[in-house]
Amino acid sequence: MKKKIAVIGSGFSGLSASAYLAKAGNEVHVFEKHDRPGGRARQFSTDDGYVFDMGPSWYWMPDIMDSFFADFGCQTSDFFELISLNPQFEVVFSEGKISIPESLEELKFLFERIEKGAGLQLEKFMQAAKFKYEVGMQDFINKPCHNWSEFLSFKIVKSAIKLDLLTGFRAYVAKYFKSEKLRTLMEFPVIFLGASPKDIPALYSLMNYGGYALGTHYPMGGFYQLVLAMKKVAENQGVYFHFNKTVESINTGSEKVSSLTINGKIHEFDAVIASSDYHHTETLLSKENRNYSEEFWQNRTFAPSSLIYYLGIDQNIPNLEHHTLFFENDLDEHIDSIYEEKKWPERPLFYSCCPSKTDSSLAPLGKENLFLLMPLAIGIDDGEATRELYLNNMLSRIERHTGIKDLRSKIEYKRSYCVSDFISDYNAYGGNAYGLANTLGQTAVLKPKIRNKGLKNLFYTGQLTVPGPGIPPSIISGKIVANELIKLKN
Numbered sequence: 001m002k003k004k005i006a007v008i009g010s011g012f013s014g015l016s017a018s019a020y021l022a023k024a025g026n027e028v029h030v031f032e033k034h035d036r037p038g039g040r041a042r043q044f045s046t047d048d049g050y051v052f053d054m055g056p057s058w059y060w061m062p063d064i065m066d067s068f069f070a071d072f073g074c075q076t077s078d079f080f081e082l083i084s085l086n087p088q089f090e091v092v093f094s095e096g097k098i099s100i101p102e103s104l105e106e107l108k109f110l111f112e113r114i115e116k117g118a119g120l121q122l123e124k125f126m127q128a129a130k131f132k133y134e135v136g137m138q139d140f141i142n143k144p145c146h147n148w149s150e151f152l153s154f155k156i157v158k159s160a161i162k163l164d165l166l167t168g169f170r171a172y173v174a175k176y177f178k179s180e181k182l183r184t185l186m187e188f189p190v191i192f193l194g195a196s197p198k199d200i201p202a203l204y205s206l207m208n209y210g211g212y213a214l215g216t217h218y219p220m221g222g223f224y225q226l227v228l229a230m231k232k233v234a235e236n237q238g239v240y241f242h243f244n245k246t247v248e249s250i251n252t253g254s255e256k257v258s259s260l261t262i263n264g265k266i267h268e269f270d271a272v273i274a275s276s277d278y279h280h281t282e283t284l285l286s287k288e289n290r291n292y293s294e295e296f297w298q299n300r301t302f303a304p305s306s307l308i309y310y311l312g313i314d315q316n317i318p319n320l321e322h323h324t325l326f327f328e329n330d331l332d333e334h335i336d337s338i339y340e341e342k343k344w345p346e347r348p349l350f351y352s353c354c355p356s357k358t359d360s361s362l363a364p365l366g367k368e369n370l371f372l373l374m375p376l377a378i379g380i381d382d383g384e385a386t387r388e389l390y391l392n393n394m395l396s397r398i399e400r401h402t403g404i405k406d407l408r409s410k411i412e413y414k415r416s417y418c419v420s421d422f423i424s425d426y427n428a429y430g431g432n433a434y435g436l437a438n439t440l441g442q443t444a445v446l447k448p449k450i451r452n453k454g455l456k457n458l459f460y461t462g463q464l465t466v467p468g469p470g471i472p473p474s475i476i477s478g479k480i481v482a483n484e485l486i487k488l489k490n
């Protein structure tokens with residue numbers, strides 16, 4: 001029988017869950033507190049012609065997005081043009097810089113030039129990473145992770161050693177490469193998982209394959225094209241979207257959710273999927289119905305928050321790539337400021353994205369769209385004066401790298417975004433940007449559960465649940481939870 005299902009939030013996980021639920025014949029309503037879909041991947045435009053993607057900028061693992069569209073009988077190219085960047089990105093070190101080429105063959109030559117034998121080592125590293133990617137994507141990532149027995153298939157047990165579940169990522173990389181620069185390059189992709197390479201299992205070298213080998217892509221028109229495409233898919237399945245609608249409480253009857261209070265009005269549903277941040281979702285429930293206590297959340301390792309600047313620059317910036325990592329300072333020192341000391345970094349690393357280098361629709365002619373991001377500890381003070389201090393630091397490093405003079409005077413649009421904005425916009429615990437870190441103790445079955453323990457028709461999805469942070473995992477998370485609800489119904 002057709003069920004009436006509410007989805008809270010329209011980020012990638014909410015969009016994905018809603019589309020699969022509607023495809024299974026349900027009446028699905030998505031309630032989003034903002035005026036547009038996308039969540040952390042929203043986009044905004046300025047009066048003077050700049051268009052900024054607010055969050056994601058690295059389109060990795062394109063096969064996951066392709067398979068979402070394929071599940072609905074379409075393909076990515078039906079919605080937007082996806083291009084492969086060459087170079088994929090540039091890394092600026094204190095001495096010199098490295099451009100990562102599109103082709104893995106060229107990357108091997110580059111590694112060989114930096115360290116004798118490293119070309120072959122990269123080939124071996126990538127072979128192992130490809131195996132992990134394939135097993136991980138087919139047999140690991142789609143599990144609801146209620147308990148470990150889901151992983152007791154012959155294939156998984158047989159592969160366990162090759163998956164390097166119990167080896168640390170950093171030690172694993174060190175077995176392959178001696179050069180400090182090469183190690184940093186190989187460690188960089190796991191930063192997306194929201195934790196230090198010290199604390200992440202070597203299984204996640206699958207990220208290196210998902211990035212370096214499958215390539216860094218860009219959707220023309222900006223990342224928001226992916227949001228719009230997924231919304232279109234959901235609408236084609238019959239999903240109803242309701243914007244500027246804040247869910248204020250989740251109301252319960254006996255062992256079930258009965259209704260939601262939305263903008264002061266009560267609406268009844270047969271089931272609810274919450275893609276809003278997990279901790280916030282639980283605050284919408286009475287205490288006895290929550291899966292986890294405040295203490296539980298205090299003891300989790302959250303992925304970082306971020307300081308972001310969206311800048312409109314009134315001239316072209318020479319010598320700057322689409323993606324540039326400013327890694328002149330020590331990676332561990334910055335990571336320690338996030339996880340150990342929980343304070344603003346003294347010698348920060350940061351990332352710059354200049355998508356107008358690839359896509360002229362994002363800035364007026366002859367001008368640049370510049371997005372700067374510096375990962376930060378959650379929960380710290382983020383006053384305007386501190387933000388500006390760090391902006392100056394980033395600008396002067398871009399000046400040094402590109403040769404442009406007095407970049408500050410060329411800023412014609414400026415907006416900053418930081419910890420307190422993540423809290424007020426997304427109800428994000430501590431202002432986290434990327435959810436929970438994928439440490440070993442917070443992987444798979446050890447992640448917060450996708451189902452409420454007492455209320456059988458309440459489910460959770462999104463980057464704080466399985467499989468974890470990032471766009472591809474969030475899309476998969478929506479599919480997992482939709483399937484669980486569909487199974488329950490059956």
Ligand SMILES: Cc1cc2nc3c(=O)[nH]c(=O)nc-3n(C[C@H](O)[C@H](O)[C@H](O)COP(=O)(O)OP(=O)(O)OC[C@H]3O[C@@H](n4cnc5c(N)ncnc54)[C@H](O)[C@@H]3O)c2cc1C
Binds near residue numbers: 033245463
């Ligand atoms: C700055 C930044 C850069 C990133 N870069 C990348 C990248 O390059 N590549 C990549 O793969 N990933 C990246 N990520 C991660 C990726 O964007 C996220 O993992 C993903 O978008 C999370 O989707 P989600 O559906 O779990 O959550 P969200 O996008 O947060 O969606 C949750 C939605 O719920 C809504 N909501 C919350 N509370 C309520 C309520 N009470 N009522 C109604 N609605 C509510 C929110 O408004 C939001 O729209 C980045 C994230 C950030 C923040």
